[in-house]
Amino acid sequence: MFRLHPQLEKDTIKLGxxxxxxxxxxxxxxxPWFVLVPQRGDISEIYQLEEQDQHKLMRESSHLASALxxxxxxxxxxxxxxxxxxxxxxxHHVVRYRNDPVxxxxxxxxxxxxxxxxxxxxxxxxxxxxxxxGQVRFTR
Amino acid sequence: MFRLHPQLEKDTIKLGxxxxxxxxxxxxxxxPWFVLVPQRGDISEIYQLEEQDQHKLMRESSHLASALxxxxxxxxxxxxxxxxxxxxxxxHHVVRYRNDPVxxxxxxxxxxxxxxxxxxxxxxxxxxxxxxxGQVRFTR
Numbered sequence: 576m577f578r579l580h581p582q583l584e585k586d587t588i589k590l591g592x593x594x595x596x597x598x599x600x601x602x603x604x605x606x607p608w609f610v611l612v613p614q615r616g617d618i619s620e621i622y623q624l625e626e627q628d629q630h631k632l633m634r635e636s637s638h639l640a641s642a643l644x645x646x647x648x649x650x651x652x653x654x655x656x657x658x659x660x661x662x663x664x665x666x667h668h669v670v671r672y673r674n675d676p677v678x679x680x681x682x683x684x685x686x687x688x689x690x691x692x693x694x695x696x697x698x699x700x701x702x703x704x705x706x707x708x709g710q711v712r713f714t715r
Numbered sequence: 716m717f718r719l720h721p722q723l724e725k726d727t728i729k730l731g732x733x734x735x736x737x738x739x740x741x742x743x744x745x746x747p748w749f750v751l752v753p754q755r756g757d758i759s760e761i762y763q764l765e766e767q768d769q770h771k772l773m774r775e776s777s778h779l780a781s782a783l784x785x786x787x788x789x790x791x792x793x794x795x796x797x798x799x800x801x802x803x804x805x806x807h808h809v810v811r812y813r814n815d816p817v818x819x820x821x822x823x824x825x826x827x828x829x830x831x832x833x834x835x836x837x838x839x840x841x842x843x844x845x846x847x848x849g850q851v852r853f854t855r
Contacts, residue, residue, distance in 0.1 A: 620780060620791075620792055622776075622784075626774075629773050630770055636761070638762075640762045655821075656795070657791075657795070659818060659819035659820075659821075681795075683821050684820055
C-alpha cells in the first residue's frame with residue numbers, strides 16, 4: 576500500500592499524478608524543484624521497482640525533464656535519487672540556471688527553503704499545466 | 716561520434732563497458748563511486764537519448780545499483796545526473812553508508828578526492844568483477 580512519507584508531505588505541495596508517480600513541488604521558490612514519487616509501497620531504490628515500473632518511471636522522468644527544460648528555458652536539469660534522509664523512493668528534478676544562487680553546486684543543503692506565496696504557486700501551476708497536458712492529472 | 720569528456724578522463728578510471736554505457740570509477744577512495752556514461756555523441760540530458768537507449772540506461776543503472784548494494788552492503792545508493800560542471804551526460808552511482816564521512820549530505824563538493832593506491836584499485840576491480848559478471852566487459 577502506498578502512502579506518501581510524512582517528511583515529503585511536509586516539504587512539498589502535491590500538484591497531481593502521472594500514471595505511476597505523484598508529482599510534487601518542493602515548497603522552495605529558490606528553484607523550480609519537483610519530486611516524482613512512484614506510488615508503490617516500501618521501495619527505496621529504483622532497482623526495487625518491477626522492470627515495467629522502472630521503464631514507466633524513465634518515461635515520466637524524461638517527459639517531465641523535457642517539459643521543464645523547454646518551459647523554463649533551463650540551462651540544466653538536475654535529476655537525482657538520493658534518499659539519505661527520506662527513505663521512500665523519490666526522484667528530484669531541479670531546473671538550474673547558470674545564474675541561480677548556488678550554481679554550479681547541487682542544491683541540497685545550500686539555502687533555506689523559501690516557501691511559495693499563494694500568487695507564486697498559482698503562477699507555477701498555470702505555467703506547468705500546458706507543459707504537461709495529457710501526461711499529468713493535476714489536482715490543483 | 717562519442718568521445719569521453721576530458722574532465723571525466725581526468726577524474727576517473729575506466730573499468731569497462733556495459734552495452735550502452737562506459738563504466739568509470741571516480742578516482743576518489745572516500746566512497747565507492749561509479750559513473751555511467753552513455754556512448755552517444757553530444758548528449759547532456761537523459762531525455763535527449765533515443766527511447767530505446769533510455770530504457771537500456773535504466774537497465775544498466777539498475778543492474779549496477781543492485782550489484783553495488785549487494786556487494787558493498789550499502790545503506791543507500793545515490794544516483795544522480797547533474798552535469799552542471801561537465802556537460803556530457805554522465806550518471807553518478809555512489810555507495811553510501813550511515814557512517815561515511817559526509818552522511819547524510821550528498822557527496823559533491825564535500826571532501827577533497829583521495830586517489831586510489833594501486834593495491835586499492837586492484838582490490839576494487841577484483842570485488843566488482845564477480846558482481847557484474849556477464850554485464851560489463853572489463854578492460855582492467
